[in-house]
Amino acid sequence: MSTTADHHEKSLELMSVETRLVRTPISVPVRTSFGIMHDRPTLLVRVTDSSGTQGYGEIWCNFPVCGAEHRALLVDTEIATRLVGRQFSSPQDCYETMNSLLRILRLQTGETGPIAQAIAGVDIAVWDMIARRNNVPLHALLGSTRHRIPAYASGINPVGVLETVERARANGHRHFKVKVGFGEETDRSNVHGVADNLGEAETFMLDANQAWSPSEAIQAMYWIEACNPRWIEEPMPVDTTRAAWRTLKNATNIPIAGGENFLTRGEYDEVARGNWMDIVQPDIAKWGGFSECLPVATDVVANGLTYCPHSLGGGVALAASAHLLAAAGGPGLLECDANENTFRDEVFPLPLSKGWVTLTDEPGLGVNIAALEREFER
Template sequence: MASIRRVSTLKLRLPFDHGAPPPLFAGKPRTTLDSGLVRIELDNGLIGWGEAYAPDPEALVSFVRSRIEPLLLGLDPQDEKIVAALDRSLHNMGRSGLVAHAISGVDIALWDLRGKLQGLPVYALLGGARRTFIPAYASLLQYYGDIDRVKRNVGNSLEAGYGQVKLHERSVAATAAAREVMGADVPLMLDTNCAWTADEVQREVAAYEPLDLHWIEEPIWPPEDLSTLARLRESTRIPLAAGENASSRFELAEMARRQLVDYLQPSALKAGGITALWQLSQQCAGTPVQLAPQSAFFGPGFLATLHVLAAQAQPVAVERLFCSLGHVPYADSIPFVRGGFQLNDRPGLGADPEPELLASAFVSA
């Protein structure tokens, strides 16, 4: 029986260009897309890869090294109770944020290992693929209401082959400009990044109703104000999407149970990895709520999301940030073709981070 010999995290910082000056992230210009590559090595030399959300990569690396690795050494990676035990052991250190992000990366790496050990792709471990081609929507970063940039980049995304587009704007004019470029038949989503308080949101959302949005995403501040979300669900004709900023998978499960959204959006990198996404997908099955995970990242977490979408009953498109990167992970092994991503039948997630990426300046210990 193989056991866990080493757990570590590499900092992944991918330079990007989204066709505009750097957007703000936590009040500062953002020039790289950051995450943590969680690496679990077994005593037989096999390696599994996961990915964790990392707004502070140094903190993530330190936490995995000092708190998580000691708890995992010597364990059987095929023990499906590992992540639940890890969550329980670390609960006094936080129920969300850094702790949840790190556990998410570990969960993804363990699924990758289980697939490799059994010689099966992760989607087979989830019951089998209902589809292996996953269409994608172009998720445009924020242009702060700049109409010309919105029009240009919406047009560029359509020319690149995307059949759906999402904006990150808070302007009716910018959204209308996107609709003008796209025409009436292309699905258009709008992520407002928690724009409006309870006394604003119904009035603000109503202004977008003539634009035939596929959904409006994260319209409420603070995001955990579920009572306001429930009232908005009853008052608007626009489908609602939320979940990326949920404080835990239990809040996500409550959103699904109460059917507060049309599209539930957990992040594999934040909410608990593949295990959490699959549990939520099963909960949504047969209800009006569709699991449509947030996936604004490019490493193993993106592959994990693809495997869940391949196996779940309801087909949905996967989110793909529309920008150029210093390196495009999996560009050859799981490429973007015909407006989506074609999964292969290789064991685990289907691909490892490329050696040239791991050796580049974009990855560091």
């Protein structure tokens, strides 16, 4: 990873790695084609180095319901015990060490996803700590030349779609992503409803959350194309053959998006150089952290594709995604969950106006430290 800020001191010695799980009540469940969230879990990570500087990360933990507690224990029992007291030349060195030390555990347990998510959350915290110690915004430490990025409202449930879009519009959004995969009748009603109610310069996207088989996806494209969405996300399961992905891409003019559920760098490298996806969406809290997601994102942009960070979690993950997008460049948009989550909004009050997010000059991620520390002090 190359940056324009290599003069900053990036070595570290970790003195503690801690987790806290926050479950935020919600009034309306969040629905996808494969599951429902009845609360909003946020799994926080706090790291402290030998200078006393702290940094904050977040681990993706939406599903299954019991997964948040499990991932917290992975950090507490398997990662923290291996990192505390060790010295690292850089955050990347720390990230690579975590992957190396946990390689056999991944093979033995088959828990590639949860372990990758735990590592990603620690990596985010380490990078935040380094930026805070150097008293610079994280996007600047990563070499960003911009602090203003476009955004869109995401996670729009299949019930009350137009009401949710209107609330998001009132909050400053101009682009909206609607969930599909709930049956053709429901999907048609929602997609046509949103498409027919867009204002000037507004666009919409669709997310199927892997709901359709290859034949079902092609069939859906026939009627969706007339509505002109900006993209269709995860129209098929992530393990669908590359041949089927290429067949789908050749069968539609709608740009294809995905990548939030890739598990290896090789998959991202393949899609960046392939011809079967247009928008690539790694989730920084689910895989790779900054240490691997930034090289992936810049590679995607360099190969003429669009990098859009996936994010549907808490405020730390959202802030990290914003800093990563600012550093990566390209025309991608920041995913902003439109669903209720008071803790997320407290940690990272979204600086949104007319569809654009403007990052501050605060050190690190620029999140509400007091709100995070309140949880760690409990």
